[in-house]
Amino acid sequence: MLRKAISPRFLRSPACLLLVLPLAACDGRQSVLNAAGQDSRQLLYLFIVMLAGAVVLWLGLNGLFLYVTRLRPQALKIHNVNWFLFGAGVLFPSVVIGALLAWGLSIMPAQRAAGDGLRIAVHAEEWWWRVEYWPKGATTPIVSANEIRFPAGSRSELHLSADTYIHSLWIPALGGKMDMIPGRTTVLTLHPDLEGFYRGQCAELCGASHALMAFQAVVMAPDDFARWLKDQAASAPPPTSPAATRGEALFRDEGCGACHTVRGTEFVGAVGPDLTHFASRGTLGAGNWQPTAENLMAWIAHADDLKPDVAMPAYDWLDPDQLADLAAYLKGLT
């Protein structure tokens, strides 16, 4: 029956494609409709009220149009028309827009409210995220990259800055956007309350790999978060397998440590992402690929093919065994 109802011609038409496109937004990990925090819930509420209001206005406008053109198509008194135009065309929109503006402005201070203790400094690079956790009273940060974790049920402050270009941090499931501007610090505070894995994305066109500048956001129970943060503060575990040991030697010989830090080792480069606990993160290449051994090998050999204009050179002279050893070393950095 379904095959009868939907003709093959329709299935091949551009209209069908337009119907299917919005389905891509149904993945809840990066959706404003999947609100998982106080701030995003407030924005979702604002959106639903405005959507409902727009539907009512649309129906009312078309109802009036139907009324004057079909139901009672007759000349109206100019006096009544003038008052109607003033009331419905000037007064009503001014009051409605004024009320919406006032409501929108009134919820803005909450999204900049002071945090409950945890400060997370995020610095946008080309095209990845340098992340520093500053728990209450900390004098040195706990450094990570390309993943931001939050404790559920409290308000965390995000202090945002950027390296060369303007970027924008957006975790749709948790709250609104905030621009990241070179030379300035902007502040966004978020109060997530549902534990889970979400996706953040750069929301300001910043260059060749703008679309590939993403990250995973994780909301954890407060106890789990405290434990995780303690683990993140520790040095990297030493390699435990022969492959990983060979990988560490390659990491040294190929000069990887000139750009990447692995705390507890001689590798202290600060150009690229900190890899101390790389294997504890859920993604590779700033939110884009699963961190499997195969993907790691492809990334090391051809980073610039996967991510245009990336600063990391392609190590395409390494043979598959060497790439596998490097991947084993990185997979051991838990």
Add this chain to the structure above:
Amino acid sequence: MAQRSLPPTDREDEDELRDESLSLWRIAFSPIIWAAHFLLCYAGAAIWCARVGPTQGTAFLRLSVLALTLIALGLIGWVGWRALQQWRPEASTADRLHHPENRHHFLGHAAVLLSLISVVGVIYVALPALFIGTCQ
């Protein structure tokens, strides 16, 4: 300067233009007040927040915006009231603009409408100061 002799109709136009110059100015008054209010509020807020906002708070800034808004609304109200008297909606017929008197009324009408939109604009510009408590 030698008095030029103009054909009667041109001379009438020139006389009318002289008489109407205030009306022409009156059209522009309300939007100019709106623009000045906008510039003073935004430039003032930017300078305040860049220089002293983080330490001194925003109370003085918000009160200043309130004062500027009251002044702007008062001035626009006065201009609008004068324009309303010039318009005299009960005597106007906008379809006969070749009469100087109707042109005079029409300029008042336009000034009233511009005053109305300027009032809305000034209130919208001032609204953020009502809600935003910090410079962040």
